[in-house]
Amino acid sequence: MNFLNIIGGWLNRYFSQEDAVYLVVALSLVLVLLYTLGGALAPVLTGLVIAFLLEGMVSRLQSLRMPRIVAVNISVLLFVSTVMAVVFLVVPLLWQQLQSLGRLVPTLVTRLQEGLINLAERFPEYVTEAQVAAIVEQGARELGNVSGTILESAFSQVFSVFGLLIYLVLVPISVFFLLKDKDALMLWAVSILPKKRPLLDSVGKEMNAQLGNYVRGKVLEILIVGAVTFLTFVLFGLNYAALLAVIVGVSVLIPFVGAAIVTLPVFAVAVLQFGWSLDLGWIMLAYLFIQFLDGNVLVPLLFSEAVDLHPITIIIAVLAFGGIGGIWGVFFAIPLATLIKAIYSAWPNLDEAQKPESVEPSG
Helix, strand or coil, rough: HHHHHHHHHHHHCCCHHHHHHHHHHHHHHHHHHHHHHHHCCHHHHHHHHHHHHHHHHHHHHHHHCCCCCHHHHHHHHHHHHHHHHHHHHHHHHHHHHHHHHHHHHHHHHHHHHHHHHHHHHHHHCCCCCHHHHHHHHHHHHHHHHHHHHHHHHHHHHHCCHHHHHHHHHHHHHHHHHHHCHHHHHHHHHHHCCCCCCCCHHHHHHHHHHHHHHHHHHHHHHHHHHHHHHHHHHHHHHHCCCCHHHHHHHHHCCCCCCCHHHHHHHHHHHHHHHHHHCHHHHHHHHHHHHHHHHHHHHHHHHCCCCCCCHHHHHHHHHHHHHHHHHHHHHHHHHHHHHHHHHHHHHHHHHHHHHHHCCCCCCCC
């Protein structure tokens, strides 16, 4: 009986308001929908993200006294043109560089083996040639397994002709109608919500600002980091500059971990081209400087008002939501963690609501 009283008191304390229950039900339905139909709805969800990004452009065009339908058409046309340019100009270059780099993997293994053997000759008390041979053999085996997995995944997912056609058709259509009928969709969503919804309004207002700032800032961060990395590598004459710049740019999607992982291919290509020389040191120093500027200048500048989470919280969110939702889970890990924090901060508490207001002493 005491246990039932405790449960009843807890429910009455935290679910005393109607919109609290409504929020829990809505979030549960969304999670079930994404878990069961997330793959099938991926083109529409992708369109939703892109529409969210393009809404800023549409609003700016509207501020110039342009009708919304015209602003939407111009924004969607620019988006489709950009995607087509990337598909026909950038992707073939990246694929060509990836194939060329794959053919040089044996040479890379040999070069790393030479460096480790030289290290063993200088410090035989720490590293022996037998240990070097074992490390190289194991590394080559793991590299082959990883390469095979990556290529298999790429062909089965990215280069699926049917899936690509679905995305090319459904994503632009979804973006167009989500932008065109934004007001009608928002009115419909509001109509099914309770009239008194302080919790939903508080969470929605905070997440609208947080999510907009984060998504646009993250896309801008990818473009800036990728462009600066490309120009830097071209300046140093590093091969596969375009491929490496794309990898480095995309790596910012995974806070902390992405920068560490992407260091390996940059280092491998530099070693393959310049060997164990001073040029290798300069390239790696320039790359680390880019990472330093990204983490200490660009990120605070772009996300100063968006993210107020502890680094451990961010790492846990990336691992948890990445395991659940893959690349989209990683991309939205920080906004989802921010959503949880916003709900926790705004959640109604009956004890606090019943606290007597302080009475100032009468004069």
